Amino acid sequence: MTAPDRFSFNQATAKYWPIPELVAGCVEAGVGQLGLWREETNAYGLDKTAELVRDAGLAVTSLCRGGFFNTPDWYDENRRAIDEAAVLGAPVLVLVSGGLPEGSRDLDAARAHVGEAIGALVPHARAAGVRLAIEPLHPMFCSDRCVVASLGQALDLAAPYPADVVGVVVDTYHLWWDDQVWAQIARAGREDRIACFQVADWITPLPEGVLLGRGLPGEGCVELRRFRDAVEAAGYTGPIEVEVFHAGLWARPGTEILARTLAGYLAHVD
Structure with missing residues (x-):
């Protein structure tokens, strides 16, 4: 099976696959693109990861994640995330904006702060050549993980800033x-x-711990090809990442996860 040119395998889909094996598995499967995560790349070593991926001829399509602007150290942490994306050659840093500040019920103020925080990061992102991508999450995550709950809200927050520096993420799981x-x-x-x-x-019933309720393409109820057609009609021709969080999937060998992911993509997205 040969991977389509636009297919990108997000590291979160095989969370426990060690980075050297992940890279080797992608090369063996003919997969040329990866989405990476900060925790895993820093645990293995940022420079080591960058060198390994580069030497294998793979492209990094995104780094996840920055954001969580409700934390006290958001500014310094996001500057570090931007720098890490630049080292990895990731053109996009995904921003998960964070939930309500502790003790607050003011959702409007929390969203306004997200917009202001992103504006504060624009100069550093531009200098690093990294595009900030605001990801709206499903409303069930609004209180604790992401006060940006719709694509419209994400676009409104991005609007004051240059489009080549601040964009949005279209994630089928969160927006369907x-x-x-x-x-x-x-x-x-x-x-x-x-x-x-x-x-x-989107699979139902959701497992305990809804964060891990994603399925591979074709396992749930989302009109995935309709999303692909919509983003293409909107002019997007970039990578298509498959990013799945599911404990049962993570328990399988990495090579099997990648093969199943690619098969689902070919059958239900491509």
Whole structure:
């Protein structure tokens, strides 16, 4: 099986696959692109990861994640994340904005702070050649993980800043429920804001711990090809990452996870 040119395997889909084996497995499978995560790359070694990926001829499509602007050290931590993306050659840093500040119920103020925080990072991101990508998460994560809950909100937050520095993430798992998503994807295209396109399915019933409730393409109820068609109609021709969080999947060997991911992508996305 040969991977399509636009397919990117997000590291989170095989969370416990050691980085050297992940890179070797992608090369063996003909997969040329990877989405990486900060925790794993720093644990293995940032420079070592960059060298390994580069020597294997792989492209890094995104680094996850920055954001969590509700924490006291958000500014320094996000500058570090931008620098790490630059070292890895990742053109996009995904931002998960963080939930409500401790003790607060002021959702409007929390979202406004996200926009201001992103603005404070724009000069550093521009200098590093890294595009910041605001990722809206499903509303069930609003209190603790991400106060940005729709693509429209993400676009509104991005609007004051240059499109080549601040974009948005279209993630099928988080956006499939929204009846406004198709109009907002078209808007994102007009505004040249689509920085990253991620694919995962929504499975029911959700397992305990909804964060791990994603499925491989074809295992759930999301119109994945409709999303692909929509982002392409909006002008996006970049990588398509498959990013799945599921404990049962993570328990399988990395080579099997990659093979199943690629098969699901070919059958339900490509």
